[in-house]
Amino acid sequence: MAKGMFVDTSICTGCKACQVACKEWNSLPGDPAHFRRVPDRPYRVAFNFTGDSYDNTVKLSATDWRHVRFIEQFNESRSEARWLFSSDSCKHCNDAGCLNACPVKAIVRTDMGNVFVQQDVCIGCKYCIPACPYGVISFSEKTGTVHKCTLCNDRIHNGLGTACAKACPTGSISFGEVADLRKKADARLARLKGLGFEKANIYGYNEAGGLNVFYLFMDRPSVYGQPEAPVVPQQRLMSSTAVTVASAVVVAAAAMISFRERGEKKKEEVKL
Amino acid sequence: MSFETQAPHWEWYYIAIYFFIGGVSAGAYFIGSLLELLGSDKHRQISRTAYYLAFPLICVTPVLLIADLGRPERFWHLFFYTKEGIPYMNFTSPLSVGTWALLVFGGMSLLSFLNNLIIDGRLKSPALEGLFRHVPHKVYAVIGSFFGFFVAGYTGVLLNITARPLWASTDPLIGSLFIASAASTGAAAIALVMAWQKISSRDAIKEVVVFDRVAMVFELALIAAMIVVAGRYSAPLSKGLYGLIFWGGTVVIGILLPLGLYWYGRRPGAAGVSLTALAAVLVLFGGAMLRIAIVQAGQLQ
Numbered sequence: 001m002a003k004g005m006f007v008d009t010s011i012c013t014g015c016k017a018c019q020v021a022c023k024e025w026n027s028l029p030g031d032p033a034h035f036r037r038v039p040d041r042p043y044r045v046a047f048n049f050t051g052d053s054y055d056n057t058v059k060l061s062a063t064d065w066r067h068v069r070f071i072e073q074f075n076e077s078r079s080e081a082r083w084l085f086s087s088d089s090c091k092h093c094n095d096a097g098c099l100n101a102c103p104v105k106a107i108v109r110t111d112m113g114n115v116f117v118q119q120d121v122c123i124g125c126k127y128c129i130p131a132c133p134y135g136v137i138s139f140s141e142k143t144g145t146v147h148k149c150t151l152c153n154d155r156i157h158n159g160l161g162t163a164c165a166k167a168c169p170t171g172s173i174s175f176g177e178v179a180d181l182r183k184k185a186d187a188r189l190a191r192l193k194g195l196g197f198e199k200a201n202i203y204g205y206n207e208a209g210g211l212n213v214f215y216l217f218m219d220r221p222s223v224y225g226q227p228e229a230p231v232v233p234q235q236r237l238m239s240s241t242a243v244t245v246a247s248a249v250v251v252a253a254a255a256m257i258s259f260r261e262r263g264e265k266k267k268e269e270v271k272l
Numbered sequence: 273m274s275f276e277t278q279a280p281h282w283e284w285y286y287i288a289i290y291f292f293i294g295g296v297s298a299g300a301y302f303i304g305s306l307l308e309l310l311g312s313d314k315h316r317q318i319s320r321t322a323y324y325l326a327f328p329l330i331c332v333t334p335v336l337l338i339a340d341l342g343r344p345e346r347f348w349h350l351f352f353y354t355k356e357g358i359p360y361m362n363f364t365s366p367l368s369v370g371t372w373a374l375l376v377f378g379g380m381s382l383l384s385f386l387n388n389l390i391i392d393g394r395l396k397s398p399a400l401e402g403l404f405r406h407v408p409h410k411v412y413a414v415i416g417s418f419f420g421f422f423v424a425g426y427t428g429v430l431l432n433i434t435a436r437p438l439w440a441s442t443d444p445l446i447g448s449l450f451i452a453s454a455a456s457t458g459a460a461a462i463a464l465v466m467a468w469q470k471i472s473s474r475d476a477i478k479e480v481v482v483f484d485r486v487a488m489v490f491e492l493a494l495i496a497a498m499i500v501v502a503g504r505y506s507a508p509l510s511k512g513l514y515g516l517i518f519w520g521g522t523v524v525i526g527i528l529l530p531l532g533l534y535w536y537g538r539r540p541g542a543a544g545v546s547l548t549a550l551a552a553v554l555v556l557f558g559g560a561m562l563r564i565a566i567v568q569a570g571q572l573q
Contacts, residue, residue, distance in 0.1 A: 059276070097435060103368030104349040105360055123349050124342015126280035127367045130434035130570075135277040144342030233433045234364045236443050240432045244447030247494075248421040251455045251487065255306050258483045259315070 002094075002113030003156055004212030005165060005173055006181040007087055008188060009224070010200070012172040014054060014068055014085035021167030022066040022089075025152065029063055053083075062140035065089060065149040066164055069225055086215065086224045087164070087173060090115065090136045090149035093232070095209030098148075100234040101131035106145075113178070113212050114151035122146055133208065133230040151213070178212055185216055192216075208232050277435040279571035286340035288567040290333050291427045292457070292560045294374070295450060297329035298420035299458020301381055303483065305413035305420075317476050320388055321462050321469075326420075327385035330378050351375070366433055370426035373419045380416030384409065424454035431570060438570040441505035445498045446566065452491035453559050459484035460530075460555035467549040477548055481534050484555065488527050495523065508569035518565035526558010 023030060035044035050058055053070035060067050071084040096115045099107045106122035109115055117137075122145035128137050129146065137148040152162040160166070161175035168174075174181060185202050192200040203221045204214025207230050215224070222228050282288075304322025307315035338347045350371045353360035362368040387409045389395035428447035431439040439446065463480045499506050509518045533551035 059278075100362075100364040101367070101433070103362055103365045103371060104346075105353050105355075105362065106349075118355070121346075121349060121354060122343070123346040125340075125367060126282065126342070127365070127430070127434075129278050129280040130436045130439065133277060133435040135435075138278060139281065139342060141342075146342075231435070231440070233435050233440065236440075237364060237366075237429075237433055240429050240444035240447060243444040244425045244429055244451065247448030247451050248425060251451055251490065252302070252306070252421075254486045254490065255303060255455070255483055256310070258486050259307060259310060259479060 002178045002212055003151065003176065004092060004113065004178040004181060004214070005089075005151075005162060005175050006185050006214060006216070008172050008174070008185070008216045009084065009086040010172075010188070010192060010197075010216060010218055011170045012068075012085040012087060013170055014070055014083075015169060016054075016056075016068050017167040017169055018087050018164035018173055019057075019064070019066045019068055021163040022149075023063075025155070025163035026065065026150075028065065031057070031063075060088065060090075060136050060138065060148070062138040062143075062147040065147070071219075071223060073219075073223075084218060084223070086217070088225070089164070089213060090151070091134060091204060091208070091214070092149075092151055092212035093208035093210075094212065095232045095234075097131040097133055097208070097232050097234065098128035098137045098146075100232070101128045103127065110153060110157070112151070112156055114153060114156070115148075116150050116153050117146055117148060119143065119145055119147075131233050133227060133232060178210075181214075185214065188216060192218075276573065277437070279436065279573065281571065282567060283340055284564050284568050286336045288563040289560065290336040291450065291563040291567065293329055293336070294333050294427065295424050295454030295559060295563075296457045296461050296556070297326045297333070297381065298377065298424040299454035299456070300329070300461050301326035301377075301384070301420045301458070302417045302424075302455065303458055303462060303480070305384070305417045308413050309410060314476070315479075317466065317473070318462060318480060320392075321465050322458075323381070323384040323388045325461055325465060327378075327381040330374075330381050330423075333374065334378075366426050366430040370422065370430060373422040373426060377416060377419040377423045380412050380419065383412045384416060387412075421451065425451045431566065434570075436570050437505045438502065438508050438566075438572075441502040442498050443501075445494055445501060449491065449494045449498060449562075452487055452494055453562055456484055456487035456491055457556050457559035459487060460552040460559075464549055464552035464556070467545050467552070470545075474545060477545065481537075481548055481551075484552075485531060485534055488531055488555070492523075492527055508572050509565060514565045514569035514572070517561050518569070521561030522558045522565060525554055526561055527555075530554045530558070 033046045034048045035046050038045050050056060053072050055070050057064040057067050067088045069086045069088055073082045092115050099109060099115055103125060104121055104123055106118045107115060107128060108118060124144045126139050129139060137146050139146050155162060165173045165175035189200055189202055197218060199219050202216050203226060204211030217224050300322040304319035307319040338344045341347060351359060361372055386400055387404055390401060425447045428450035431446050432443040434440060459480050463477050466477050508514060530551035533547055537547040
């Protein structure tokens with residue numbers, strides 16, 4: 001059965017252990033801080049820090065397969081504040097836009113339900129990149145291919161959980177059977193609702209055919225940078241094709257009429 | 273807080289220019305084969321020009337496509353799944369189906385090209401003459417036209433079937449728009465070459481121009497529909513460099529101006545052929561700008 005992850009953002013502390021564990025296990029390079037001189041300062045200043053709370057990578061990329069978002073919420077007088085964290089990654093959609101778009105079968109689904117890029121097949125056409133409604137999969141100039149979270153394909157096929165779940169100190173990320181994880185998520189949601197967290201919601205039961213990596217959010221999904229109603233692009237394939245075929249017929253008919261009419265006019269002129 | 277899809281970072285000088293050249297080739301081929309099928313001798317000059325244009329143009333396109341790949345040496349994976357050693361096509365991927373269509377269209381346009389050389393007496397090949405005697409060239413022309421439309425239109429569907437805001441919100445119209453533009457630029461290319469050669473009759477050029485006008489009016493209607501359908505997501509096409517390229521380059525210089533020139537050129541006494549040639553150049557320019565604007569504006573962050 002499908003394996004996946006449940007990310008309970010309500011108990012995430014934003015420690016980024018998952019980001020580090022992911023980089024360690026998958027041998028992904030980090031982007032070092034770059035320092036440079038600026039006028040009027042005797043010391044060098046880092047210029048590639050984001051300045052956005054504790055966020056250090058901004059988004060997922062070919063070398064950042066996990067990304068912890070930091071969301072600072074204040075009321076108008078800034079007397080009250082809430083700091084939300086959410087560890088984001090590939091969601092291993094059951095209806096995966098990247099997999100549907102791949103022209104060479106480099107992107108496949110394994111027997112454990114995870115979506116995996118076969119690095120020796122990928123040609124680097126980059127069509128999967130705009131096909132992902134979550135902006136997950138990314139191109140690497142270094143390898144000329146695309147990369148994303150594999151759900152630790154090597155680990156899970158050898159009886160281990162994902163590296164990020166293993167490293168998570170609060171149990172915010174849990175790895176397991178999707179069905180079991182859903183039970184856990186439902187119970188946790190019921191408990192939070194009982195405690196008065198009305199806005200708490202689960203993201204990923206229905207989106208993109210169901211997400212194997214799904215979330216419990218304390219606020220609307222858009223607050224966490226997730227689309228509220230993601231559309232898997234290929235759902236529009238039939239209608240888009242139909243309209244294009246209809247236009248082709250219109251153009252062909254227009255050509256036939258425009259060339260034929262003139263031909264006939266000429267004949268009439270000759271007769272006269 | 274943003275939830276952004278990522279841009280593929282396709283280079284305009286590879287992908288957008290491929291969309292344009294593929295469109296011109298497919299549009300020209302379709303016009304040529306249609307006139308061959310209608311079967312009148314006086315159109316012979318037009319279809320001859322079309323077939324001589326289509327094949328060399330389509331030969332350029334694989335170079336552009338392969339150059340944009342991250343691993344160009346693996347381009348053949350598009351046809352062959354290496355893990356199982358079998359031919360491969362992904363029906364849910366316009367890019368995959370389109371690649372096969374490009375291959376078939378390339379083959380058909382080569383046959384038409386060779387057939388023309390034989391008819392013109394520039395090539396002697398008993399084998400090919402035998403082939404065309406058994407399976408008449410019209411059969412290849414029909415197949416080639418079908419896949420020509422595919423090559424012209426799939427590029428638009430390919431953009432529509434993504435999650436990028438501009439491309440997704442203009443669904444399902446980019447495919448239609450690219451087909452209209454392919455027909456228009458194909459006709460313009462034929463008219464330009466015929467005007468250049470000076471041996472063609474002005475009547476023949478006029479006929480191509482008449483169809484080009486129809487295609488351009490259809491294209492204008494589709495652009496209007498696209499802007500309406502996309503609503504606020506059409507913003508990248510209305511501002512900055514790509515706004516200038518789209519509204520200035522495509523709509524004004526590439527469609528409205530040549531429509532005016534064609535119209536003016538109809539009057540007796542007007543400097544017909546050179547005016548037509550100028551208009552055709554503008555149409556081709558506009559077609560290239562259309563592809564660049566839509567492909568690149570859709571990739572803006």
